[in-house]
Amino acid sequence: MSTLRFHAIKETFNRPVIDVQEPQRRSAIFGTNVFNNAAMRQFLTKDSFKSVQDAVVNGSKIDRAIADHISTGMKEWAIAKGATHYTHWFQPLTGTTAEKHDAFFETTEDGAIEKFGGGQLVQQEPDASSFPNGGIRNTFEARGYTAWDPTSPAFIYGTTLCIPTVFVSYTGEALDNKTPLLRALQTIDSAATDVAKYFDKTVTKVNPTLGWEQEYFLIDKALAKSRPDINLTGRTLLGHSSAKGQQLDDHYFGSIPKRALDYMRDLETECMYLGIPVKTRHNEVAPNQFELAPIFEETNLAVDHNSLLMDVMTKVADRHNFKVLFHEKPFAGINGSGKHNNWSLATNTGVNLLSPGSTPMKNLQFLTFFINTIKAVNEYEELLRAAIAGASNDHRLGANEAPPAIISVFIGTQLTNVLNALEKVKDGKLSPEDKTDLKLNVVGKIPEILLDNTDRNRTSPFAFTGNKFEFRAVGSTANCAKPMTVLNAIVAKQLMEFKTQVDGLIKGKKMKKDDAIFNVLREYIKDSKRIRFEGDGYGEAWEIEAGKRGLSNNKTTPLALKEQVSKKTIALYEGLGIMNKIEIEARHEIEVEEYAMHIQIEARVLGDIARNHVIPTAIKYQNILIENVQGIKDIYGKDFKKLAKEQMNLIEAISSHIENINGGITDMINARKKANKIEDSEKRAIAYCDKIRPYFEEIRYHCDKLELLVDDEIWPLTKYRELLFTR
Ligand code: ADP
Numbered sequence: 001m002s003t004l005r006f007h008a009i010k011e012t013f014n015r016p017v018i019d020v021q022e023p024q025r026r027s028a029i030f031g032t033n034v035f036n037n038a039a040m041r042q043f044l045t046k047d048s049f050k051s052v053q054d055a056v057v058n059g060s061k062i063d064r065a066i067a068d069h070i071s072t073g074m075k076e077w078a079i080a081k082g083a084t085h086y087t088h089w090f091q092p093l094t095g096t097t098a099e100k101h102d103a104f105f106e107t108t109e110d111g112a113i114e115k116f117g118g119g120q121l122v123q124q125e126p127d128a129s130s131f132p133n134g135g136i137r138n139t140f141e142a143r144g145y146t147a148w149d150p151t152s153p154a155f156i157y158g159t160t161l162c163i164p165t166v167f168v169s170y171t172g173e174a175l176d177n178k179t180p181l182l183r184a185l186q187t188i189d190s191a192a193t194d195v196a197k198y199f200d201k202t203v204t205k206v207n208p209t210l211g212w213e214q215e216y217f218l219i220d221k222a223l224a225k226s227r228p229d230i231n232l233t234g235r236t237l238l239g240h241s242s243a244k245g246q247q248l249d250d251h252y253f254g255s256i257p258k259r260a261l262d263y264m265r266d267l268e269t270e271c272m273y274l275g276i277p278v279k280t281r282h283n284e285v286a287p288n289q290f291e292l293a294p295i296f297e298e299t300n301l302a303v304d305h306n307s308l309l310m311d312v313m314t315k316v317a318d319r320h321n322f323k324v325l326f327h328e329k330p331f332a333g334i335n336g337s338g339k340h341n342n343w344s345l346a347t348n349t350g351v352n353l354l355s356p357g358s359t360p361m362k363n364l365q366f367l368t369f370f371i372n373t374i375k376a377v378n379e380y381e382e383l384l385r386a387a388i389a390g391a392s393n394d395h396r397l398g399a400n401e402a403p404p405a406i407i408s409v410f411i412g413t414q415l416t417n418v419l420n421a422l423e424k425v426k427d428g429k430l431s432p433e434d435k436t437d438l439k440l441n442v443v444g445k446i447p448e449i450l451l452d453n454t455d456r457n458r459t460s461p462f463a464f465t466g467n468k469f470e471f472r473a474v475g476s477t478a479n480c481a482k483p484m485t486v487l488n489a490i491v492a493k494q495l496m497e498f499k500t501q502v503d504g505l506i507k508g509k510k511m512k513k514d515d516a517i518f519n520v521l522r523e524y525i526k527d528s529k530r531i532r533f534e535g536d537g538y539g540e541a542w543e544i545e546a547g548k549r550g551l552s553n554n555k556t557t558p559l560a561l562k563e564q565v566s567k568k569t570i571a572l573y574e575g576l577g578i579m580n581k582i583e584i585e586a587r588h589e590i591e592v593e594e595y596a597m598h599i600q601i602e603a604r605v606l607g608d609i610a611r612n613h614v615i616p617t618a619i620k621y622q623n624i625l626i627e628n629v630q631g632i633k634d635i636y637g638k639d640f641k642k643l644a645k646e647q648m649n650l651i652e653a654i655s656s657h658i659e660n661i662n663g664g665i666t667d668m669i670n671a672r673k674k675a676n677k678i679e680d681s682e683k684r685a686i687a688y689c690d691k692i693r694p695y696f697e698e699i700r701y702h703c704d705k706l707e708l709l710v711d712d713e714i715w716p717l718t719k720y721r722e723l724l725f726t727r
């Protein structure tokens, strides 16, 4: 009997109930492990506190002498909370988070003390030479360092004080996901503030907001461990579909299974301490699939919180004997996971710029930001697609399941009607009647019509949902920094252009401000029509239509990533000071290499499982059949051909599947050898994509057929029905 699978199943039957305590009201514990304003007021001098505030709000530099005070206060706070170590917490380009813990503890001549100086707060040199850098830090002298990001507060996790930092090379190039994000956020702040001033002179800052929704699967830890593919690649590379899957839709929003609920309660408590404002939890479409969403926050903090959350989820899951699968497509034939990025812009005066208001003026403001966003997405759709590219998200985008690899914007019928009406604005100055008509009949009624904006399109990768845009094509494994850097950068660029054009009309053609805004917006509506799509994004008809509209449809990562290094992208990022050519090209290099390695690992794991698990098991079963046929022959003589007919068919079928698997693996290995010889990393990635990946399906097909034929008792790999329905 195959041991691992049955041991694992047995283990799940005997899982102890994990005691979950929800110690106090959530509001009472929220943010208590965060060095937030309340903690800072208590532990910092007035000057130090003000200095941090200034850095957060105005991006001002923190003086070194002040940093010494801050670090002392921070240390006192952390030690009072039981922390023994500190770490600079950062997000290297591997897509996870990194930390290296140092103790506060230091020896002195007559004993030991707890020490944490300003220098240690502000800057560190992690021995991080193994993080991907795309060739930037090729010489060993050119080390990288981490630098404190005061806009994201320090927090305590376990017994470690974590200080959010950026990670840059000594020559100043960004080596992480956060640095370009912070630059993009600064850029959109200033661009959006300038435009918001058309409507309200008192606006001095605009914060992009992000509310992510994290989808994930929960699998019993023992079951997950029993599958080498889940262990090493985060997904199943083979496995026949379960008789029951998600056909009945009986999981979606159903009552959450007890074990999963206990996990979520525990997780949410951890999140409360860490100041991650999680709010929503529910079952998703697939069995054992769930979703968690917070209240939205300022983007940098929300990005950090999502990265932290993924780490916390993994750790808490271990305590509950679960493994969290973040992979976009852990199971074939079952819905995959995404990470919707809900995005908007909020002013320091408390206004959501993508929220329609009660007056025509407020709605003109809404339309300005709404239409500029659509225009930006239209201009840079291909870059937005590149921002969410990755080997695992390829399983969703335009492959087994939507959203498609084509970026389009959904706004609903009512707003479509508004844009259609605006498109008819006359060129030049508007007559008083035109204005009344536009303002009262078109612009004035937006909030009313939005109230019954019920036609939300689930197939759209980028949808307007009442008071925010929802970027739905982001993958569940993604670091939100990537899509958020692109989105905020392109909208910033667009808003700058808008401002220039409106000011041009005001000055050059002596237009009134409103006339100028209407005129420019009208042109934008016309220019960006092709990106708007209200129909079924999953259908083949849309692919054809999108092709005619000239929209990109890059179905695989290596193709999608090309746009990251196009002239247009380099001009965008260099123009805005977000990244320079070296940084852009280094990132591209890292991502294409990562892609090839990803496929390479999957190919090797699949080859191993198929050859070491599947084929030997199939042969074992075939031998049982052969023995059986031999026995029948011994007893019945020449009649055996009739009596053992089915068994003999099975023997032949097994041989044929084995042959196909073996042949497939051999060809795949040869293709890999060939690909590995390719010097150019982009071409190598393309080879892995086009020449190696296609074998996966073929090999899997025959393995899955064998799973159906071979005696369940000896099948070594935990089956889909066991992975998906063990609770
Ligand atoms: P869905 O129907 O897609 O689950 P919800 O209406 O429940 O969407 O909201 C999803 C997310 O949108 C939540 O995480 C919420 O925090 C976020 N959200 C709401 N308003 C904003 C905003 N102004 N900016 C950014 N995110 C927002």
Ligand code: MG
Pocket: 213, 340, 470
């Ligand atoms: Mg959503």
